[in-house]
Amino acid sequence: MTKEQRYEKLKEIIKIYLPEDVLIKDVNLDSHFINELNINSANLVDIILDVEDVFGITLENEDMDKMQTVQDALMIIDKKLAAS
Amino acid sequence: MDKRVVITGLGVCAPNGIGLSEFEAAMRTGASGIRFQPQLKELNFGCQIAGKPLVNDEHLNKYFTSLQLHGLNATGIVYGVIAGIDAWTDAGLSVAPKEGPDWDNGIIFGTGILGVDKFRESVYLVDAKNVRRLGSTSVLQTMASGISAYLGGMLGCGNQVTTNSSACTTGTEGILMAFDRIAAGRAKRMLVGSCSDSGPYVWGGFDAMRILPRNYNETPTTASRPMSASASGFVPGSGAGALVLESLESALTRGATVYAEVLGGAVNSGGQRGEGSMTAPNNEAVQRCITDAILNSGVSKWDIDTINGHLTATSKDVTEIENWRMAIGRSGDDFPYINSYKGQFGHCLAAAGSIESVACILQFKTGSVFGNVNCEDVHPGIAAIVNGAKIPQKTVCHTPKILAKASFGFGDVNACVIFGAYND
Numbered sequence: 001m002t003k004e005q006r007y008e009k010l011k012e013i014i015k016i017y018l019p020e021d022v023l024i025k026d027v028n029l030d031s032h033f034i035n036e037l038n039i040n041s042a043n044l045v046d047i048i049l050d051v052e053d054v055f056g057i058t059l060e061n062e063d064m065d066k067m068q069t070v071q072d073a074l075m076i077i078d079k080k081l082a083a084s
Numbered sequence: 085m086d087k088r089v090v091i092t093g094l095g096v097c098a099p100n101g102i103g104l105s106e107f108e109a110a111m112r113t114g115a116s117g118i119r120f121q122p123q124l125k126e127l128n129f130g131c132q133i134a135g136k137p138l139v140n141d142e143h144l145n146k147y148f149t150s151l152q153l154h155g156l157n158a159t160g161i162v163y164g165v166i167a168g169i170d171a172w173t174d175a176g177l178s179v180a181p182k183e184g185p186d187w188d189n190g191i192i193f194g195t196g197i198l199g200v201d202k203f204r205e206s207v208y209l210v211d212a213k214n215v216r217r218l219g220s221t222s223v224l225q226t227m228a229s230g231i232s233a234y235l236g237g238m239l240g241c242g243n244q245v246t247t248n249s250s251a252c253t254t255g256t257e258g259i260l261m262a263f264d265r266i267a268a269g270r271a272k273r274m275l276v277g278s279c280s281d282s283g284p285y286v287w288g289g290f291d292a293m294r295i296l297p298r299n300y301n302e303t304p305t306t307a308s309r310p311m312s313a314s315a316s317g318f319v320p321g322s323g324a325g326a327l328v329l330e331s332l333e334s335a336l337t338r339g340a341t342v343y344a345e346v347l348g349g350a351v352n353s354g355g356q357r358g359e360g361s362m363t364a365p366n367n368e369a370v371q372r373c374i375t376d377a378i379l380n381s382g383v384s385k386w387d388i389d390t391i392n393g394h395l396t397a398t399s400k401d402v403t404e405i406e407n408w409r410m411a412i413g414r415s416g417d418d419f420p421y422i423n424s425y426k427g428q429f430g431h432c433l434a435a436a437g438s439i440e441s442v443a444c445i446l447q448f449k450t451g452s453v454f455g456n457v458n459c460e461d462v463h464p465g466i467a468a469i470v471n472g473a474k475i476p477q478k479t480v481c482h483t484p485k486i487l488a489k490a491s492f493g494f495g496d497v498n499a500c501v502i503f504g505a506y507n508d
Contacts, residue, residue, distance in 0.1 A: 016150045042220035046154065049219055 006055075006077060010070065013050045017043045029071040051077065057084060086267040090506060092340040093175025093328030095167040095277070096442045099135030099321055099429040102143065103170060108446050110428070111454045112479050116305035117429040118319050127284050131296035133304040135321030135430035136282045137163055152234075155219050158199035163324035163435070164231040164279035165238070168193060171326035172239055172275060176340055180240025188272035188334075190243030192262050193232040193326070194254035195278060196434035199225035200285045231279055243271040251493030252394070253351070254278045255325060255437025259501050260349045262329045272334040277326030280435035287320040293363075295398065296320060308431075310395040310424035311405070311466050311475060312459040318396040321430030325438030327445065342506045344448040347486070348381035349501035350374075360496040364400070367407055370498055374411035374490060377500035383486050385412040388420050388502075390453055390484040392444050394492045395424035396431050397458075402465035404492075409469050419470045421482060427457035437491040437499065444489050448505055451483040 001009075007029075015024050019038045026037075033039045039047070048064055051057070051073065057080040059067075067073050094104055099117025101107030110117070117135045124132040139162055144153055147165050156162070168191075172179075180186045202225040209217050224230050229247040236245040244265065250257050255278035262274035280286070290296055297317040300307030308319040335342055352373045354366025378385050391408060395401050401424075408422070409415050425443050432439050447453055455478040462475055483505065490500040 016154060043151075045220045049217060 009054055010073060013047060013054060017047055031070045032068055087269055088332035089263050089266045089329055089346045090332050090335050091327050091343045091445055092330045092335050093171040094442050094445055095170030095174060095326040096439060097137045097163040097166040098323045098439050099137055102137055111443050114455050114457045118304045118308055120304050124284060129291050130298040131291050132301040133307055133319060134287060137323045155221055157202040157205055158225040160195055160198045160279040160281040161231055161234055164193055165234055167277055167324040167326040168235045168275055171328050175328035185240045185242030187242040189241040190271045191232045191235050191241050191245045191275045192248055192258045193235055193277050194248040194258045194434055195228055195231055196249060196280055198228055198230050200281045201283060202226050204285060250497045251495055252433055252436050253491045253493035253497045253499045254434040256491035256499035256501055257351050259441060260351055263346045266329055266331050273330045275326060276329055277324060278435050278438040279324035280322045280433040282322035290320055306458055308397050308427045309458040310397040310426050311401050311462055313461045313463045315397040315401060317398055319430035321432035323432050323435050323439055325442040343445045345504045345506045347502040347504045350376035350380055351499045354496040356496045363494055365492050365496055370407040371411040373498040373500045377502050381502035387486045388488050390487040391420050391422040392440055392489045393422055393424050394490055396426055402463055405466045405469050415469050417471045419474050421453045421474050423454055423456050441489055444487055444503060447484055452479050453482045455479040
């Protein structure tokens with residue numbers, strides 16, 4: 001899976017959690033999940049579970065704490081996939 | 085002076101029809117919603133039939149966003165949202181704007197147990213030491229008030245938003261709670277209803293009690309036989325019903341269509357004394373509940389022309405009829421029309437009172453009393469009290485003026501509501 005494919009897959013996951021007034025085209029690498037994309041913090045828990053399912057990885061508590069932006073999420077995914 | 089309370093909206097998700105027009109047609113023609121359930125056979129149930137609404141993806145996508153559907157595994161919430169949103173729309177009410185709720189709109193939406201399948205999913209994850217995988221909605225889908233919480237957010241209600249629970253009395257009790265609140269002027273409009281989950285984890289306990297029919301697995305539509313000599317237990321059901329109750333003032337101001345008026349009612353308990361127990365009603369309590377309901381409604385017992393009973397299709401049906409006779413002091417030709425809808429969709433447990441109340445109100449709308457199915461052989465104990473013509477086997481033309489609807493539940497609890505045709 002290329003980096004580009006991983007990014008697209010992540011965006012697919014994020015898509016259903018976006019509030020009505022945020023469009024998927026507004027999502028970029030620097031987007032902050034809570035502050036910019038207005039994703040409910042409870043839903044961030046579900047995004048993490050979806051990431052685990054889609055990429056076949058397991059995230060630790062500290063990974064979750066670090067996952068503030070889309071870029072953070074991609075870096076953690078890359079690291080986990082490289083280690084597996 | 086208490087405010088008059090009327091019904092301006094109806095919604096239903098029943099085993100024999102989803103949405104008002106489908107449900108009304110099914111009730112009029114006696115169509116059954118009771119079907120063979122392969123899952124119950126697979127699990128070695130004695131009773132392998134049940135009433136379950138036929139919800140498909142089209143329904144789900146109409147009432148829920150893709151985010152709400154993500155991980156949703158609570159049939160009661162699905163049924164309750166379909167019925168609740170439909171009732172709201174039917175009443176011509178709108179959703180509160182994003183900026184703030186409507187303080188005059190509230191919700192009382194009851195249930196017995198909610199999100200059982202979601203809870204099962206959670207139990208497996210917890211036992212596998214995988215609690216972190218529960219996701220963010222396992223609490224919301226399994227808390228009893230999950231259904232009122234889902235509806236409250238979808239509609240933006242700012243008055244009381246709560247869930248009541250009193251076993252099979254739940255739906256009828258909720259109507260009276262909302263009635264009291266509006267009559268006292270504490271709310272203008274209340275969405276009231278109840279829902280009950282489907283599935284083996286809800287129905288299993290009843291199968292274990294051996295109170296469900298076991299000889300109709302090949303002939304499900306004939307299994308639920310209220311008031312019949314051959315009644316052999318209630319068929320488990322599920323679904324949801326919802327009504328919009330509103331002060332007459334508010335309804336007139338909005339120019340809303342008024343289906344009928346809630347005249348009053350009563351709730352009580354037999355305290356599990358006398359012949360009352362956890363599972364059987366105290367007869368005096370049932371009779372008092374009915375007579376108090378009549379008294380509170382300001383009508384005479386002679387005014388009641390239609391009754392919709394609890395009548396679950398057990399040997400207790402005879403006792404219930406005897407209680408009605410004692411309470412209203414009428415029998416034979418003088419007995420009002422009486423029916424039980426459970427022959428068509430089974431006993432929907434916590435949802436029974438609300439689904440059946442929706443059907444009662446449709447009788448006002450259509451000018452009819454829906455026929456009883458599966459009681460060609462009226463129980464001799466009932467035939468001795470009620471003239472056969474008052475137990476219609478097919479839907480008859482008769483516009484109710486005053487209708488009494490009762491529900492009784494485990495724990496020896498009772499509720500009786502009196503609906504009246506609306507006259508301005």
